[in-house]
Amino acid sequence: MGKNVLLVDDFSTMRKIIGRSLRQAGIDFDNIFEAGDGLEALEVLENENVDLVLSDINLPNMDGISFLR
Numbered sequence: 001m002g003k004n005v006l007l008v009d010d011f012s013t014m015r016k017i018i019g020r021s022l023r024q025a026g027i028d029f030d031n032i033f034e035a036g037d038g039l040e041a042l043e044v045l046e047n048e049n050v051d052l053v054l055s056d057i058n059l060p061n062m063d064g065i066s067f068l069r
Contacts (some may be wrong), residue, residue, distance in 0.1 A: 001053035002030035008041045010059050038062030
């Protein structure tokens with residue numbers, strides 16, 4: 001059974017590259033959610049079950065370290 005992953009990066013291109021890399025690696029994810037900063041990521045987590053978070057550290061509004069705390 002696949003898992004859900006959340007990609008957090010302020011550059012949409014980077015989120016797409018990482019998502020594509022995960023799929024090409026054959027990792028089985030049901031859903032790949034995306035967020036542009038820590039605040040958006042928290043909104044995703046309020047509404048979705050996420051098994052893995054891959055986050056940039058340097059983000060606007062709420063940085064990656066603050067988000068993960």
